[in-house]
Amino acid sequence: xxxxxxxxxxxxxxxxxxxxxxxxxxxxxxxxxxxxxxxxxxxxxxxxxxxxxxxxxxxxxxxxxxxxxxxxxxxxxxxxxxxxxxxxxxxxxxxxxxxxxxxxxxxxxxxxxxxxxxxxxxxxxxxxxxxxxxxxxxxxxxxxxxxxxxxxxxxxxxxxxxxxxxxxxxxxxxxxxxxxxxxxxxxxxxxxxxxxxxxxxxxxxxxxxxxxxxxxxxxxxxxxxxxxxxxxxxxxxxxxxxxxxxxxxxxxxxxxxxxxxxxxxxxxxxxxxxxxxxxxxxxxxxxxxxxxxxxxxxxxxxxxxxxxxxxxxxxxxxxxxxxxxxxxxxxxxxxxxxxxxxxxxxxxxxxxxxxxxxxxxxxxxxxxxxxxxxxxxxxxxxxxxxxxxxxxxxxxxxxxxxxxxxxxxxx
Amino acid sequence: xxxxxxxxxxxxxxxxxxxxxxxxxxxxxxxxxxxxxxxxxxxxxxxxxxxxxxxxxxxxxxxxxxxxxxxxxxxxxxxxxxxxxxxxxxxxxxxxxxxxxxxxxxxxxxxxxxxxxxxxxxxxxxxxxxxxxxxxxxxxxxxxxxxxxxxxxxxxxxxxxxxxxxxxxxxxxxxxxxxxxxxxxxxxxxxxxxxxxxxxxxxxxxxxxxxxxxx
Numbered sequence: 064x065x066x067x068x069x070x071x072x073x074x075x076x077x078x079x080x081x082x083x084x085x086x087x088x089x090x091x092x093x094x095x096x097x098x099x100x101x102x103x104x105x106x107x108x109x110x111x112x113x114x115x116x117x118x119x120x121x122x123x124x125x126x127x128x129x130x131x132x133x134x135x136x137x138x139x140x141x142x143x144x145x146x147x148x149x150x151x152x153x154x155x156x157x158x159x160x161x162x163x164x165x166x167x168x169x170x171x172x173x174x175x176x177x178x179x180x181x182x183x184x185x186x187x188x189x190x191x192x193x194x195x196x197x198x199x200x201x202x203x204x205x206x207x208x209x210x211x212x213x214x215x216x217x218x219x220x221x222x223x224x225x226x227x228x229x230x231x232x233x234x235x236x237x238x239x240x241x242x243x244x245x246x247x248x249x250x251x252x253x254x255x256x257x258x259x260x261x262x263x264x265x266x267x268x269x270x271x272x273x274x275x276x277x278x279x280x281x282x283x284x285x286x287x288x289x290x291x292x293x294x295x296x297x298x299x300x301x302x303x304x305x306x307x308x309x310x311x312x313x314x315x316x317x318x319x320x321x322x323x324x325x326x327x328x329x330x331x332x333x334x335x336x337x338x339x340x341x342x343x344x345x346x347x348x349x350x351x352x353x354x355x356x357x358x359x360x361x362x363x364x365x366x367x368x369x370x371x372x373x374x375x376x377x378x379x380x381x382x383x384x385x386x387x388x389x390x391x392x393x394x395x396x397x398x399x400x401x402x403x404x405x406x407x408x409x410x411x412x413x414x415x416x417x418x419x420x421x422x423x424x425x426x427x428x429x430x431x432x433x434x435x436x437x438x439x440x441x442x443x444x445x446x447x448x449x450x451x452x453x454x455x456x457x458x459x460x461x462x463x464x465x466x467x468x469x470x471x472x473x474x
Numbered sequence: 475x476x477x478x479x480x481x482x483x484x485x486x487x488x489x490x491x492x493x494x495x496x497x498x499x500x501x502x503x504x505x506x507x508x509x510x511x512x513x514x515x516x517x518x519x520x521x522x523x524x525x526x527x528x529x530x531x532x533x534x535x536x537x538x539x540x541x542x543x544x545x546x547x548x549x550x551x552x553x554x555x556x557x558x559x560x561x562x563x564x565x566x567x568x569x570x571x572x573x574x575x576x577x578x579x580x581x582x583x584x585x586x587x588x589x590x591x592x593x594x595x596x597x598x599x600x601x602x603x604x605x606x607x608x609x610x611x612x613x614x615x616x617x618x619x620x621x622x623x624x625x626x627x628x629x630x631x632x633x634x635x636x637x638x639x640x641x642x643x644x645x646x647x648x649x650x651x652x653x654x655x656x657x658x659x660x661x662x663x664x665x666x667x668x669x670x671x672x673x674x675x676x677x678x679x680x681x682x683x684x685x686x687x688x689x
Binding site: 130132153155161163166167170172180184214216230 | 582584585586587588589590591592593594595598603606607685686687688
């Protein structure tokens with residue numbers, strides 16, 4: 064029997080369980096082994112739980128049994144304390160948001176009609192439906208005035224994905240199922256959509272079961288990750304930190320692959336670390352001020368800020384000598400590698416590696432300069448995380464022999 | 475040529491009368507074909523055996539020589555419009571059944587799955603998602619059926635059926651007489667005009683009934 068419980072049991076006891084899968088099995092006829100073999104899993108309320116594993120491990124089958132798109136052969140599904148294993152599947156599905164990789168928008172319906180599907184099925188009156196549609200389109204960053212009456216074919220892949228999320232949220236379900244929702248989107252857009260989705264989730268706090276085969280996505284998106292082996296056997300069910308620092312077995316370690324330290328950088332964000340200052344000058348500063356600032360600085364160049372404190376140029380001493388008398392925003396280099404506080408350290412690292420002065424400039428949401436991140440910050444963060452994780456893993460070890468504390472204290 | 479125009483203008487009330495009959499008989503048959511054909515398609519598109527059987531049967535109908543079928547139907551149904559409607563309905567099923575099946579099977583399974591995942595019942599999925607998405611393909615089938623039936627309907631005149639077939643068979647009976655050729659040409663022109671009218675109507679119907687999202 065595969066029993067899963069998070070190793071740091073303290074927070075599961077205080078949290079309600081939104082979804083409980085009990086001894087869930089799926090045996091397809093004419094197949095030797097069950098696709099899902101006796102899976103037991105608790106999903107805490109308000110968290111994103113990621114099912115991740117190699118293809119064919121049964122993760123999608125597992126997810127599709129929760130809303131009974133696939134009927135389990137045996138076992139129970141308990142949703143908010145209620146056994147729904149034999150409930151009316153259509154009624155059940157209206158309570159569960161569902162997003163699949165292909166999104167599956169209805170091409171013959173407008174965006175508004177697509178989003179209104181579940182509220183209409185739930186029998187809401189048209190005024191309430193319309194208000195809900197506008198609210199959701201606004202939430203996912205698609206102004207209803209522009210997009211309400213468009214058709215899916217008129218949208219880009221990323222926009223369709225947003226509409227898919229809005230549609231899944233429309234009936235205000237407490238639970239959402241997402242099957243590789245960002246799988247078919249180009250990497251740059253995917254990154255942005257993932258960040259947007261995390262920001263949205265911080266507001267709506269849905270219980271989400273999220274399937275992916277990409278461990279990096281799992282680490283980025285998950286509050287908890289279940290790494291699944293063939294037959295949906297749980298290899299490890301834990302927080303991303305614990306999985307990265309204390310893989311339960313070889314399968315997990317292999318699945319995480321190399322570069323666990325680098326992956327850990329996805330877990331901390333720029334806002335969590337202390338930023339360093341950089342030499343800055345105002346855009347209308349005169350030559351003497353700039354030269355003075357550069358002379359007193361050990362940085363070799365100064366960051367030029369405009370009247371709203373937004374970064375405008377990098378200007379070095381050499382630039383000042385070469386281009387005597389020209390305005391500051393016409394010399395030097397443009398400010399590359401700009402990140403916001405919610406960016407992960409991994410994002411910052413990616414940026415600063417290619418940056419002209421090997422630092423990432425941090426700006427707030429209005430674009431105003433906050434400080435910089437350099438490689439030492441990243442190093443420091445890795446070291447801290449490693450120490451913390453080791454301490455945690457040590458604390459979780461069972462006490463085999465009682466330790467005589469008084470003796471230790473005396474020595 | 476001048477004679478033909480003279481003939482048409484002399485017989486213009488006949489031409490109009492036969493045209494209305496022709497349109498009515500084809501229209502009724504197409505309507506029946508659509509109801510029966512779409513129903514058969516919906517009933518069989520998801521199962522392999524029944525689908526193959528229904529396609530084989532409706533294809534077989536089309537291979538029966540029309541002359542023979544009309545005459546065979548005199549026994550049970552007599553002469554006039556009723557046996558013609560039955561025969562035309564049999565001939566017109568295949569394109570509609572086949573396009574209904576094709577249209578429904580071409581729909582991306584992900585679209586249907588997301589409808590299912592949102593809690594639409596089997597019936598709601600069919601009526602709100604699958605049929606509207608398959609509609610342009612089904613409509614093409616109806617259009618093909620109509621064009622086939624406009625032609626075949628003329629043969630119905632052998633059993634005193636309505637429409638331009640009457641002119642053509644009159645012409646045939648009087649082959650050699652000076653105006654025989656005008657009778658046949660009048661019938662042919664009538665059939666072509668009816669076909670063009672139907673096609674224009676379907677073109678308009680298609681634009682009015684197909685979602686902009688599918689065009």
